[in-house]
Amino acid sequence: MVYKIIRLTDLNLEDNRFHFTLNPSDRRLLRSVSEIGVMQPVIVILRQNRPVLIDGWRRVEAARSCGLEQLPVLEIAEKTDDLAVFLLAFFENYGQRPFSLAEKSLAIRKFHDFELHPAEIIGRILPLLELPPERWMFELMLEVSQLEKRFLETIHHRDWKPVAVELLMKFTPAERDWLFSLLEKLTHGQQREVMERLYSLKRKTGKSLDQLAREERLAGLIARVLKGERAAVDDLLTVLRRVSSPLISRLNQAIAEEIRQIGLPERVRLDYDPSLEKRVLRLTLEAAEQGDLKRAVDSLADSLERGYWKRLFQLLGYEGE
Amino acid sequence: MVELRIKKVWVDRKVEADDFTRQLLDRLAGRPVEVVDSAEPVRETVRLSSDPVGESKQHLFITAQPSFIRPCPCTPGCLGCGYWTIDLDLNCPFDCSYCILQDYLGLQPLTVAVNREQLRGELEEFIRQGRSGLIRLGTGELADSLALDGLTQNSAFLMDIFRGREKLWLELKSKSGWTQSLRLLAPAENVVLAWSLNPQVVIDYEEKGTASLEERLQAAAEAVRQGHRVGFHFDPIIHYQGWREDYAQVVESIFRRIPLEAIAWVSLGSLRFPPGLLSLARRRFPESQIYEHEFIRSAEGKYRYPRPLRQWLYKEMAGMFAEFGAEGRLYLCMESVEVWQEFLDKIKRGRRNFAFPFPWQC
Structure with missing residues (x-):
């Protein structure tokens, strides 16, 4: 030297x-x-x-x-x-x-192009890069290294993990182009969730991403997200969650409506497990004096008598598809 | 059922001279054999495949295990059933899309322990520890109990050491059909031959390499004819459009062939999996739709069908069994206390564990 x-x-x-x-x-x-x-x-x-x-x-x-x-x-x-x-x-x-996943993919590509044997890359280099030393990961990294520079830079700057990159690579190149324009508007956590939900929807329905994006329930929201409307991102996620969790979403909507009907007294808070794994309600009541307590208890007793709670407990204990 | 396909046999150096090792190698004649110091070289070979999990099912590692009997770990937050596992073999040549061993075993090849004689001493010690009641033990947690039986004849060995031990019940759980080795087994009061069942459409799409439903039911019927007790496992129950009719047919098929008295138990469990399995299974089974269902992430971190759906699946299944007077044979696998409490309404509030025979059978 x-x-x-x-x-x-x-x-x-x-x-x-x-x-x-x-x-x-x-x-x-x-x-x-x-x-x-x-x-x-x-x-x-x-x-x-x-x-x-x-x-x-x-x-x-x-x-x-x-x-x-x-x-x-x-x-x-x-x-x-x-x-x-x-x-x-x-x-x-x-x-x-530490290297980003994009840099890891580029390094693996170089090792491959300089003819380091795949077994050597898998057995020696992947563990150094804290990647599973398995051929599928080697192949995934080679594929990622071929992505356009703008994709690589997003993966690099947003510190994408292998599971997110693997998900991205499951979309067709044309879909990835479209998806990236959407993902650019989202935070790191939102990117992963949107990809996961769209991918699952694509598999479930057999539709292309393009077909899904043109569906009435999604088209308007996606257009707003692409225009940079931040509020639309939450709306889009809500719709995607509803689509991928129809049963739980439907029950939660009905429960929210029942709670609204009950009209809880002031300073009474009702909590429940929104995943509906637990079927119990938790009521929290704040009272500064005996009068507060009496008013809250009377109000609850009144709503009990009017039968509002029965339907709520039925929803919490629902069994079905 | 697909024939066992072993590409290569790997022998752990420490058991190279073992008699049982020699017997296994004779039965596997014609396959390449390599002596190694651990399973690591096998894993190194397997991980070079594009499908390392699939590849791991085609390499047989002959070794010794430090111990065999372990309490079934169940799942944190779930009600245990007091089961114990005997890990004689590890991994399974069948290839079910939902199998958690794909993720759990970390590229462990098909593994056979040749020091099985050690299990006799472990069982003695297990009994000496003074456990009360009947205890169920089985080899079907980290392997299929019968898939490698043609090679190992573990079923005969296990029957021999369990025979006469009234308080210990052995379960051999499988997705295979009737095997040559079963034909030679003399029945024992405390041994249950059990089959995991699913509708044929689920077997076709999700249980690659296994015996058909018909083959499994025929095997169970043959076992009963020979005087064995049998058990069934509906785990995982898969929810899809038309599931109810398909499962009802399976239940009906059982009772067309098997008398209720011969059935020791039937377990019910619904599809659940750790997060690590999701990307792995989608990679390995791109055609499978089971991972695109609605799931919740439960407290222990696994994905599960939502509780309202699970509860309904169990209730419907219980109804199907009730038609044949068999609801008392049912129990749930890896379910929460809440779901148990609703199920048949037979579990005492707050109870965290129980053992066979289950309280509703006493």
């Missing part, structure tokens, strides 16, 4: 064969480079007589932004093969920060 100072323009930045990280340069690095230049050499190797970057993409980006002309480099022996060089790039970054 040889230390050198090279001209920035000598670097062949179009050759990104060793590049798998996605973090852009940040302001702090930019400030630092503008003050003192690049102190820590980047790592390069000669390919076709030009230095190709192995590690140090953020520093090079910062140096270019700051108009630096020269850069310190450590040059690896040219005879080193690409796989050995990529192992260096990989481990140089490995110790510094």
Whole structure:
């Protein structure tokens, strides 16, 4: 390994064969480079007589932004093969920060393209990346690495987990395009839930995502979400939950209506398990003096006599489809 | 039923010289054999397959187990039935889409323990611990009790060590049909041959490689003819359009062949699964629709049908059995106290556990 100072323009930045990280340069690095230049050499190797970057993409980006002309480099022996060089790039970054799933997929793609044997990738690299060392995961990562850059960047910046990415890959490429325009408007937690519910609906109904999105119950809400209406996201989720949990949603709606009919006295709170696993009600009553207590108890007794509670308990104990 | 398919036999070095190992290898002649220090090399091979779970069912690992008898873990928050498991074999060559072993066993290959003689001592110790009442034990929790029986003849071995031990009841639970090894078994009072049942349409779509409903019922009938007690398990009950008619037919088919007196017990349980199984099962069984049902996430973290639906399934099933006077044979598997309390209204409030014979049978 040889230390050198090279001209920035000598670097062949179009050759990104060793590049798998996605973090852009940040302001702090930019400030630092503008003050003192690049102190820590980047790592390069000669390919076709030009230095190709192995590690140090953020520093090079910062140096270019700051108009630096020269850069310190450590040059690896040219005879080193690409796989050995990529192992260096990989481990140089490995110790510094955890990789996002998008970066993991790009790293696995590189190992694959540099002809590291799949068994070696599965048995050695996947555990290093805290991924299940199984072929399906290897294949999934290869597939993910081929996604468009905007998808990879979302997966990277939103820190998607394997289960969410696996779900995404179950949609057709055309569906993914459409889905992404929707997901971009949602928070991380909402993204996963919307994907899961739409996927399940797609499987259950046998309809394409496009057909589902044009259904009356969803079309208007989706259009509002795509326009950026935040309130529409909650409405969309409510409808999707209702569609995937018809029984529980229906019962909860009926229970809410019964509670409304009862007209609970002030300072009386009624709770129940909305999953309906437990069929008991919990009543909480606040009273500052005896009179408060009497009014609340009388009111409850009155509503009991009028039979409102019977239907509520029937709903809580419902058995059926 | 699909023939047992073993691609390769792996022998744990510590049992390489064992007599039973030699017998198993003779029965498996023609398959490649490798001696290894643990199950890890098997897992390493299996995980290179695109379907590691499916692959794990085609590799047989011969080993020794440190112990065999464990209390059935049931599920936190559920009412236990006092069952004990005997883990002689691990994993199963059948491939049911709903099987939690896909997730639970973590690529464990089909595993046979050759140190089964140790079970005799464990049973003695188990009895010495002075448990009261009848205790049920079975080999069908982490494996199918009969799927590898042609190879291991564990059923004959187990019958032999349970015979005459009146307080210990052995259950051999399976989705296979009548097997050669069963033909040779002399019945015992305290041994129950049990079959898991589902309508044929569920078997076709969700229970790959298993015996047909007809084969299972014929096997049960044959077992009764030979003097065995039998049991049935409707677990998981799958809810779909037309489920009621299909399950009613299965129940009716039982009583067309099997006299009530020969039936020791029937369990009911509905589809439930840990979250980890969802993506795995969808990956392995893309055609299966059972995971697209309405579920709730229960307190213990599993997905289950909502309580109103579960309760209704059990009530309807109980009605079907009541038509044949058999509702007293029923019990629930991995259900909450609330559901138990509603079911047949026979469980005392607050009771957390019970054992066979169940209170309503006494």
